[in-house]
Amino acid sequence: MRTNASAACPGLVLGRVLAAGALAVAAALTIDGMMHVAAAQSPFGGVRPPATEHTGGLIGWLLAKQSEFYREMSSTIRAAKSDGSAVWGLLAISFAYGIFHAAGPGHGKAVISSYLVANQETARRGIALSFVSALLQSLVAVALVATGAWLLNVTANTMCGAERVIAIASYALIAAFGARLVWTKGASFIRALQARTEGHELALASGPAFHDHAGHDHDHHDHGAHGHVHHAHAHADHAHNHDHAHAHVHDAHCGHSHGPLPDELAGPGGWQRGLGAIFSVGLRPCSGAIIVLVFALAQGLFWAGIAATFMMGLGTAITVATIAVLAVSARGIASRLSGARDGGGALVMRGIEFAAAGLVLLFGVGLLTGYLFAEPLTCLKPIL
Amino acid sequence: MRPRLIGALLLACFSVLGAGIAHAHPHVWVTSVSELIYAPDGSLTGVRHAWTFDDMFSSYAIQGIESKTKGAYTHEELAPLAQTNVESLKEFAYFTFARADGKKGKFQEPVDYFLEYKDGLLVLHFTLPLKTPIKTTELSLEIFDPTFFVDFQLAKTDPIRLVGAPAGCTFDYQRPKDGAAGAQAMGEDNFLAGGNANYGAMFANKITVKCP
Numbered sequence: 001m002r003t004n005a006s007a008a009c010p011g012l013v014l015g016r017v018l019a020a021g022a023l024a025v026a027a028a029l030t031i032d033g034m035m036h037v038a039a040a041q042s043p044f045g046g047v048r049p050p051a052t053e054h055t056g057g058l059i060g061w062l063l064a065k066q067s068e069f070y071r072e073m074s075s076t077i078r079a080a081k082s083d084g085s086a087v088w089g090l091l092a093i094s095f096a097y098g099i100f101h102a103a104g105p106g107h108g109k110a111v112i113s114s115y116l117v118a119n120q121e122t123a124r125r126g127i128a129l130s131f132v133s134a135l136l137q138s139l140v141a142v143a144l145v146a147t148g149a150w151l152l153n154v155t156a157n158t159m160c161g162a163e164r165v166i167a168i169a170s171y172a173l174i175a176a177f178g179a180r181l182v183w184t185k186g187a188s189f190i191r192a193l194q195a196r197t198e199g200h201e202l203a204l205a206s207g208p209a210f211h212d213h214a215g216h217d218h219d220h221h222d223h224g225a226h227g228h229v230h231h232a233h234a235h236a237d238h239a240h241n242h243d244h245a246h247a248h249v250h251d252a253h254c255g256h257s258h259g260p261l262p263d264e265l266a267g268p269g270g271w272q273r274g275l276g277a278i279f280s281v282g283l284r285p286c287s288g289a290i291i292v293l294v295f296a297l298a299q300g301l302f303w304a305g306i307a308a309t310f311m312m313g314l315g316t317a318i319t320v321a322t323i324a325v326l327a328v329s330a331r332g333i334a335s336r337l338s339g340a341r342d343g344g345g346a347l348v349m350r351g352i353e354f355a356a357a358g359l360v361l362l363f364g365v366g367l368l369t370g371y372l373f374a375e376p377l378t379c380l381k382p383i384l
Numbered sequence: 385m386r387p388r389l390i391g392a393l394l395l396a397c398f399s400v401l402g403a404g405i406a407h408a409h410p411h412v413w414v415t416s417v418s419e420l421i422y423a424p425d426g427s428l429t430g431v432r433h434a435w436t437f438d439d440m441f442s443s444y445a446i447q448g449i450e451s452k453t454k455g456a457y458t459h460e461e462l463a464p465l466a467q468t469n470v471e472s473l474k475e476f477a478y479f480t481f482a483r484a485d486g487k488k489g490k491f492q493e494p495v496d497y498f499l500e501y502k503d504g505l506l507v508l509h510f511t512l513p514l515k516t517p518i519k520t521t522e523l524s525l526e527i528f529d530p531t532f533f534v535d536f537q538l539a540k541t542d543p544i545r546l547v548g549a550p551a552g553c554t555f556d557y558q559r560p561k562d563g564a565a566g567a568q569a570m571g572e573d574n575f576l577a578g579g580n581a582n583y584g585a586m587f588a589n590k591i592t593v594k595c596p
Contacts, residue, residue, distance in 0.1 A: 067410060067535070074440045155448035157468060287411055291444045298443040 066100035069093050070288060073308065077296050080304050087304050094292075094308035098134075098315020101288065107363055108133065108281045109320040111174055113327035114363070115277045117356035118181050120331075126324030129274050129281075131317040136282030137289075138313035140166065142306050144285055145293040150302060156294070163285065168368070170284035175364025177276040181357035185350070192350035280364075286312070410535035413438035416527055417538075419545045420593060426550040427517035428593075430491070431480060431525065435508045436539075442506040462499035462506075469508055470494045478512055479529050479536065484520040491515065521595055528560070528588035538589045546593065553595040560587040 072093050079086035102109060112133065116126045144166075148159040289309045296305025334352060338345035419432040437445065445465060451457045459466075473479070474493065482489030497510035527536050537559070538544070544557055 070411075071413070071438070074438070078439075149447050153448050155465075156445050157465075158448065291411065291440050294447050295440040295443040298447070 062100055062103055066097060069097035069100060073097065073292055074295060077292075077299055077301060077304060077308075080301055081299055087307070090304060090308050091311045094311035095315045097288075098312035098317075099319050100315075101286070101312070102316040102319035107174070107367060108137075108316070109323045110363055111177075111281050111360055112277055112320060112324050114356045114359040115177075115181070116324055116328050117331045118185055118353045118360065119273070120353065121328065123325045123328040125274065126328050127321040129277050130321035130324050132274075133278045133282035134313040134317035134320065135310075136278060137285055137316070138309045140283060141285035141289040141293060141309050145290055145297065145305075146302075149294050149297055159290070159294075163287070163290065167284050170280055171364055171367040173276070173280040173283065173364075175361060175368055177280050178357065178359075178361030178364045180276075182354070182361050185354045185357040189350040189354040192347045196344065196347050286316075288312070410529075410532055412441045412534045414534055414536045415539050416536055416589065417543055417545075418525075418527065418591070419547045420525070420549065420555075420591075421511070422546065422548040422550070422553075423517055424548070425519070426595065427519035428482075428489075428514060428523060429517045430511055430513040431482070432496075432511040432547075433478075433480070433509070433527075437506045437508070439504055442501075442504060445506055446501065457499075457501040459498045459500065462501065466497050466499040466508065466510075469499070470497050470510055476529065478510075479527055479534065480512055481526040481528075482514070482518070482523065483526075484518045484523040489514050489518050489523075523593045523595075525591040525593070526588045527591075532587055535587065536589055543589075544591055549593075550595055553593060555591060555593045557592070558590040560589060 073090065076086050076090040076093060080090055109130075112126065112129055115121070116129070121129075144159065144162060148154050148162060289312055292308055292312075293302070293305040296302055296308070331352065335345075335349055338348040415436040417434045417436075420428055421430050421432055423429045446457065449457065449461060449465060451461050470493070478491060478494065480491065482491070491512040492515055494510040494512055497508070500507040500509065527538075529536065538557060544555055546553055546555060
């Protein structure tokens with residue numbers, strides 16, 4: 001779809017939007033770490049005439065851009081009524097809006113990133129999760145408007161009701177998902193803590209214990225206990241080799257903690273594990289998409305609204321995937337750095353995973369109770 | 385711990401915590417025209433708003449409402465929607481904040497409210513009576529959404545009118561700065577601190593009335 005768009009429309013809007021969109025991905029990467037990068041403004045000097053734009057920070061610029069794209073959607077949909085080629089502009093704007101919108105506040109990227117960090121997932125899996133959840137989000141928005149507005153012709157108020165139910169279900173799912181992660185990761189963290197204290201007395205035990213735990217949580221106790229006794233003997237028998245043995249086991253542990261992950265992915269249970277993340281993030285449609293769809297329907301161009309929704313989803317997926325990859329890489333760096341340190345590395349990693357699991361739970365509870373005003377619980381509550 | 389490790393961890397945290405920031409993107413645009421209504425004794429008794437919604441929101445809000453004439457809606461046909469509007473706005477203090485002599489002016493529930501459908505746009509008319517009329521030399525009125533879900537803009541021409549005000553009263557108004565400039569002015573530190581509640585304040589429309 002994106003390739004078609006680029007090929008068929010060499011227009012100004014498209015070029016402008018795609019250029020801005022590409023840079024937005026870069027912006028998303030730096031947004032949290034480099035809040036004060038005023039230099040990022042200069043490439044867009046020619047984008048928009050008002051001089052005031054140049055003084056804005058990165059966030060201000062992001063906000064201004066997404067507002068601008070959102071508002072342009074209505075004029076391009078109107079234009080598409082008389083001039084079919086305006087649809088390409090609409091698609092480009094929707095795509096850019098998706099990128100910018102996801103770069104701003106939103107629970108999607110937070111939940112996916114936390115989940116990836118907590119569950120030791122790969123970047124590839126993060127990208128897949130981002131795209132599938134964004135696709136689901138678009139599908140839900142289209143299904144909601146197609147059923148509510150097109151088939152049943154219910155009022156906006158009624159659709160709001162449906163949206164509210166979906167939102168609550170989605171937030172509850174995040175909370176439940178987070179609770180499960182906290183439960184398992186909390187257990188791992190406590191085990192790592194115990195292993196660490198034991199490990200001080202019997203350094204050899206810590207290696208195998210962590211290795212087992214990373215791969216197969218359920219087997220941990222048996223294996224750990226077994227290995228523990230065994231190594232204790234070895235240690236007692238060959239006191240001279242202690243230092244050597246220790247170093248070897250430790251290296252093995254470092255290799256193993258990264259090794260098994262891609263294999264796990266390929267396993268039959270791989271997709272099911274991600275379903276929780278996909279549904280909790282993708283269930284709730286974006287209010288913006290629903291408004292655009294209803295507007296397009298009212299203009300007699302529902303199909304254009306649907307196309308725009310999927311382009312928004314594609315843009316959103318790209319940003320969320322970028323942030324997900326960033327989170328996974330950060331975890332990887334942390335893992336490598338902490339692994340280089342003696343003993344405590346695994347404990348640090350279990351701690352990070354536990355904290356990330358806690359974040360998912362916090363987001364769920366926060367969204368559910370309305371404490372996080374990141375997204376109002378009702379679609380357009382202030383007015384409808 | 386090493387600086388690099390700390391940096392990596394911070395990066396991970398921030399990328400995740402990005403969602404903690406306010407809902408920073410408006411979904412509804414309102415063009416506001418407001419009348420300040422004075423009693424014969426020179427006190428402000430209330431504010432009458434005429435808020436025009438943007439075309440996308442107007443289409444959305446009108447969805448599913450039956451009308452006798454296609455594409456045209458009477459005040460009566462829109463009455464239930466107007467009712468919903470003013471009821472919903474209550475929780476948000478009607479996005480109207482009056483202040484005089486260091487005290488907040490409190491508004492009663494709206495009266496004389498109705499919706500008008502004009503050129504594909506919805507216009508919400510409503511009057512907010514003050515609980516106690518304010519008689520003062522200097523008064524400020526702000527119109528904005530603290531969460532910035534609704535973007536309020538004063539109409540280009542004559543956004544403010546004083547109705548029945550004593551002779552010699554003057555007013556002035558300040559439009560919010562451009563979004564980007566405003567965000568900069570507020571400072572990104574506030575943004576990071578999660579100052580949700582006041583985030584929209586930088587997009588406030590501030591009206592000041594001075595009377596002799």
